[in-house]
Amino acid sequence: MRRPKRPRLPRQGKPDAVLEALLAFRKERDWEQFHKPKDLAISLVLEAAELLEEFQWKTDAEVAGHLKDKGRKRVEEELADLAIYLKLLAHDLGIDLDEAMRKKIEKNRKKYPVEKSRGTAKKYTNL
Ligand SMILES: [Mg+2]
Secondary structure, eight states: OOOOOOOOOOOTTSOOHHHHHHHHHHHHTTOGGGOOHHHHHHHHHHHHHHHHHTTTTOOHHHHHHHHHTTHHHHHHHHHHHHHHHHHHHHHHTTOOHHHHHHHHHHHHHHHSOHHHHTTOOOOGGGO
8 A cells, every 4th residue: 555645845955934934034134154064963952952941940830830920931832933943053054854864754754653652751772
């Protein structure tokens, strides 16, 4: 039996609307010169740390309360920062992020077969 065809997403060279806006924002400010892959990767990790600050030292109940209050906006903004650096880095390296994620999902399906991994958080090496 043939598997159903998966929808194809735009390939590299056809940036999405958000990426187009990011590239325009960067170009208008002449910031390409600062966006070396190393610096984008560093920025990605720094933004991930800012996201972690929203959860640090909080119990599960405190996190839940925080996310219903002002923390939700902060988390939203940190996720946006992360996505922005991720999209720019992938674009600059010529990596189609959607395709890369598709490949990774396939790889993870093989590493974590449902019959072995369902309901457990074990690493694939310990399944
Ligand atoms: Mg931030």
